[in-house]
Amino acid sequence: MTPPILLDIQDTVARVTLNRPEQANVLDEAMGQAFIDVTRQLAQAQQAGAVRAVLLAARGPHFCAGGDIRGFVATDDIATLLDRTIPPLHAAIHTLATLPVPVVSAVNGSLGGGGIGVALCADIVLAGESMKLRGGYSAIGLSPDVGVSWALTRLVGPMRAKHILFTNQPLNAAQCLAAGLVAEVHADDALMPAAEALVRALARGATGSLARVKTLVDQAASHSLQQQLALEHLGMVASGSTADAREGVQAFMDKRAPRFAGAPEPSA
Template sequence: MQQTDGIAWGVADQIGRIVLRRQARANSISRAASRALVRAIDEVLGQRPRVVLLAAEGRIFCAGGDIDEFAAAGAALDALVDDILEPLHPALYRLATAPMPVVTAVNGPMGGAGIGLALCADFVLAAESTKLRTGYAAIGLSPDLGASYFLARRVGALRAQQWLMLSETIDAQRCLAHGVVDALYPDSELPHAAEALVARLAQAAPASLASIKSLCEGLPQRGLQAHLDLEHQLLRERARSVDAREGVQAFVARRMPRFTGN
């Protein structure tokens, strides 16, 4: 894997991996780390893996922005924010809307922008040590990196608003109960669970998963007729594919399909 400024990334066996490696700084996102994260997202997606895994090392998934860097910026904090977010927000959008599944393995507490990173995924697996604290209002700031969007998508707009306003710590069990995360594992078991999931997804038909993602992402704004039309269009396209023929034949033969992405 390549690594720079606390971000490591690479693609192997059709699985893309992006890893936060700033343990001494709680995996916070500095200006330099944000540049590295943009590069990591672009290079991983550019290799068109079948699935992407976003993880972190250490006891904390991501504490958010680098507060020491914010403090050092003083009156130029707004310029620092612009410098970080102008390239990072588009990169996060590319990751969140990528055609392949995205999985996050949340190995501990997440706060601020770390919430956006954790929850932008299609599958969010978490350790039992996970905690969520929004933190923005506590220091007079407002959300970034999609934290408000992705949190509201999972827990509802009103609850997300309350959590963002109060900056209270939400423990792992409450996160699970409210749908912030999809599953909890003992800390030592999380890496294995995440690897098992991405390996499973990497064996699926890529275009089938991309179609499912496209259909679900447009809801609820898309009306029923438009949705039915899109379902028809996508299914017709998939029905022409080699993977569809392989999938049907494997089902009839009661064997595992071998999807090639064609």
């Protein structure tokens, strides 16, 4: 049986690929269990120093259409089905979002419901021109899961997040770029090459530095300025003690590209 999610690790780049194109990569029970299994493997590989960047993508014309609505129709107890399906998805999203390495998602086609949370848990989101984001939850009487309410609010603010989730009006790739939901838009046939180039470049970066950047940015909204300044102080001192900092400074003086060794950082 073809696995719902593929994990491939080569040259310190991990590629996580949603692998149910015939079902628009919907988040059913099998996908949820596969997701948590894959992210556990990914976290172990990262802690061992085998992963320095992650690329999250999907096979087929659609990244992820969201929840398995056919599964909802087929059950007499939607609440119990959701209660069983959501925990592994949430555990997987938390693991992926808090990995202390850069995570890049490459999004094409439909992006709806929980698929939004999967795509937006990445540090950087690249979109193909075919991308179309639609909330979808309230249209079928449900509410957000998979971190969707957190990601949308963080990226576009409470009012725009509620507009997306109340009205279910689709946003195309250009609108998502303007709203700050994605970092770049590419022609569909250029999306994966651009994402591959970015993730390989990040994997060559100073792993500890990137981990500290990620932590500082992700936590900034919950800190006062004084708290954030204190954490920046600690982070800079920790960074300054690394071999990568010494290499980066010397490479700058030598006017050459740095050769960062990287080092695994503990998972959050």
